[in-house]
Amino acid sequence: MQNNKSKTSKSERTTAAILAAAQGLFAEVGYERATVRDIAARASIDPAMVIRYFGSKDVLFARAIEFDLRLPNLAQTELSRLGDTLIRHFLDLWEGPTSGGRLTILLRASATNDEAAAKMRKMFAAQVLPMLAKISDRGEMSVRAGLISSHLMGIALCRYVLKLPPVVSMKPEQIVSSIGPTLQRYIVGPL
Amino acid sequence: MQNNKSKTSKSERTTAAILAAAQGLFAEVGYERATVRDIAARASIDPAMVIRYFGSKDVLFARAIEFDLRLPNLAQTELSRLGDTLIRHFLDLWEGPTSGGRLTILLRASATNDEAAAKMRKMFAAQVLPMLAKISDRGEMSVRAGLISSHLMGIALCRYVLKLPPVVSMKPEQIVSSIGPTLQRYIVGPL
């Protein structure tokens, strides 16, 4: 039997180390430039272990971008503050230590990797659309969702990937007050 | 002397063929996945010619993303229609046959390629910022430019790269009427 002073087994720790290293590198340089050897080096293990634990680079990538947007339940939000709530949640997500990295991976990769782009479309259909459907049934909700997603992903692209100076240096509160009203209109206003 | 029935020499035509093939492939699969051999195959020439004519893949890429946003002179535009004018120009650019492809290359590549990301920042600083500076000197023009660029690039990302269904199927007029007012506010409204 194994020694359970620590709850995590050796293999679990190694798996976690590989995953963390992979997420870091994928986020920094994208899918194609992040090599199995570099990932292994960052995790201080042998490249063969990466394949042994995950089967292939593709699978490792798929595991590295697994996660949940944990979108807020807008049905419990004051109608006039829907836009604010949304952009706040978005910023918390991206600036947070755990999910931010994975989102960057996904965004970076989705520009050139079909698997990642498909994941984006899936998240949109499975999470963003239903969230908005709950709070309003006025027409063209999918168009509204598209406008909202476009704006938010544009912010993410400019702030976290391209690092456009003025977008990078904006304070969260400034982003909220600028973009909140726009999102509010995209949710409940006229198109 | 050369036979000038056609104004273009053989080498000019080959150069153009390579460039066109490269732009096509870069736009479709991004920088890293577009190989010199694939580009050569599409141009129906030998891979060695690609290097011979352009020196390296990097140089070819740099040439493939050269272009001008040809931003409109907003100083001659009715003040109340600045947003409309901007989004219309943006759509014309992206849906146009020549520039659209290059913009897609640049956007795709800028997510993982530093050179392309730098080019994005440069275009922003050299073209977008000055355009806005001409029409208004109210404070925080760089923040306004950042918000506008974020939104526009988000649309481009969702419509031309990720192909998010509702954003893809929106008609140009619908995009103009939805996003025009937002841009208008980002230019002259309160932040």
Add this chain to the structure above:
DNA sequence: GATGAAAGTCAACAAGTGTTGACTTAATAT
């Protein structure tokens, strides 16, 4: 037709890729 340059072909290079299998070491169970 001979000449010289331009254009194009071919095979190979060095380096880097994901992945594999045989092997060794370490930890557990009998």
Add this chain to the structure above:
DNA sequence: ATATTAAGTCAACACTTGTTGACTTTCATC
């Protein structure tokens, strides 16, 4: 202690990458 399994190491594989240099073909000029 010994046998069994898990964990980790090592070298090599088959392949693709950008790039190069020697060679051949094309073709306008003398």
